[in-house]
Amino acid sequence: MSELIEEVLIKNGLLFAFLCVGLLMWVCFWLAKHLLGNRIPGVALAIVAGLGLAFLGGKRGLADVPLFGGLALLGGSMLRDFAVVATAMGADLDKIRSAGLAGTVALFVGVLLSFVLGVAVAFTLGYTDPVSLTTIGAGACTYIVGPVTGGALGASSEVIAISIAAGVVKTIVTTVATPLVARSIGLNNPHSAAVFGGLIGTTSGVAAGLAATDTRLVPYGALTATFYTGLGCLLCPSVLFLLVVWVV
Amino acid sequence: MTIYGVALLAFCFLVGKITGTLLGVAMGIDGDVGGVGFAMLLLVVGNTYLKRHGGLSTATAGGILFWSAMYIPIIVAMAAVQNVRAALTGGWVALLAGVVATVGGFLLVPALSRIGRSPAEVPNHE
Numbered sequence: 032m033s034e035l036i037e038e039v040l041i042k043n044g045l046l047f048a049f050l051c052v053g054l055l056m057w058v059c060f061w062l063a064k065h066l067l068g069n070r071i072p073g074v075a076l077a078i079v080a081g082l083g084l085a086f087l088g089g090k091r092g093l094a095d096v097p098l099f100g101g102l103a104l105l106g107g108s109m110l111r112d113f114a115v116v117a118t119a120m121g122a123d124l125d126k127i128r129s130a131g132l133a134g135t136v137a138l139f140v141g142v143l144l145s146f147v148l149g150v151a152v153a154f155t156l157g158y159t160d161p162v163s164l165t166t167i168g169a170g171a172c173t174y175i176v177g178p179v180t181g182g183a184l185g186a187s188s189e190v191i192a193i194s195i196a197a198g199v200v201k202t203i204v205t206t207v208a209t210p211l212v213a214r215s216i217g218l219n220n221p222h223s224a225a226v227f228g229g230l231i232g233t234t235s236g237v238a239a240g241l242a243a244t245d246t247r248l249v250p251y252g253a254l255t256a257t258f259y260t261g262l263g264c265l266l267c268p269s270v271l272f273l274l275v276v277w278v279v
Numbered sequence: 280m281t282i283y284g285v286a287l288l289a290f291c292f293l294v295g296k297i298t299g300t301l302l303g304v305a306m307g308i309d310g311d312v313g314g315v316g317f318a319m320l321l322l323v324v325g326n327t328y329l330k331r332h333g334g335l336s337t338a339t340a341g342g343i344l345f346w347s348a349m350y351i352p353i354i355v356a357m358a359a360v361q362n363v364r365a366a367l368t369g370g371w372v373a374l375l376a377g378v379v380a381t382v383g384g385f386l387l388v389p390a391l392s393r394i395g396r397s398p399a400e401v402p403n404h405e
Binding site for chain 2: 090113124125172184194205268
């Protein structure tokens with residue numbers, strides 16, 4: 032009987048993956064709200080839980096367990112890139128104007144700064160090949176830019192996992208630290224919130240951090256942050272990768 | 280119709296990926312150079328253009344918005360299928376890269392906030 036059920040679940044792997052991820056996210060969002068008081072966003076918690084569950088498997092993470100094979104399809108590069116492109120629907124070119132010059136400059140500086148710092152850290156700690164350096168640098172932008180860049184350039188799963196983790200760390204640090212440093216970096220008006228969103232870029236971290244600081248600032252920070260991942264996906268696997276190749 | 284939105288999204292995605300792959304070949308790199316970025320750019324420009332000309336119907340937009348809403352769950356699934364055991368040795372890289380990039384961003388907020396402050400353009404709640 033249980034074998035029969037398992038067979039149905041394996042045959043319908045993608046759909047079972049929808050169910051598993053849905054349940055996992057429900058649990059994580061519940062924990063984030065009730066246990067952590069939203070101090071850490073449910074999204075970050077869910078991704079950490081995903082990375083944690085990958086330990087149950089091997090090279091392909093949880094997908095090495097036949098029952099969870101469908102996760103490899105759901106979390107594979109095709110659907111991932113498709114969904115990432117779809118998020119551009121929320122980015123309205125007319126809106127970037129309201130972010131102003133400062134917001135736009137902050138976006139470019141933010142992507143460049145995170146990337147360079149990420150590459151520098153990876154280089155210092157012993158990574159030397161351009162593909163790994165670029166992927167980890169991209170991960171320092173956001174946990175989306177990292178895997179998209181790594182996938183495009185053919186980085187190893189291990190390096191991609193590091194890039195996701197770097198992006199998640201950024202989200203968590205942003206969420207926790209923003210309310211603490213807000214006063215000293217002058218984060219108390221829509222203008223600096225737009226700059227902040229552009230510089231940091233992790234939409235979930237920016238939104239959660241600003242919400243903990245002053246909820247009125249959330250839309251301004253989110254406005255610039257929405258463009259950040261797209262810009263990162265455009266620049267990291269192209270211009271910035273070539274720059275790394277040239278430097279190394 | 281919903282499928283129009285999904286088809287439009289697929290069109291943008293494929294054009295971006297093909298552009299990225301061709302660009303990679305042209306530059307002698309085995310990979311896709313900025314394909315997802317080109318696809319996003321195409322969708323943003325297309326969407327902005329359509330908005331000025333009446334916009335997409337709710338159902339059509341729904342076909343794109345569904346996939347947009349699915350991206351976090353997909354990222355969670357992706358996290359669960361990575362080679363994390365091998366990545367554990369690189370845990371410090373992830374931690375340091377994430378922290379340093381965030382702190383760097385924080386430090387630049389005051390400097391960049393000085394650019395183009397115009398109270399008329401940006402409502403000020405100070």
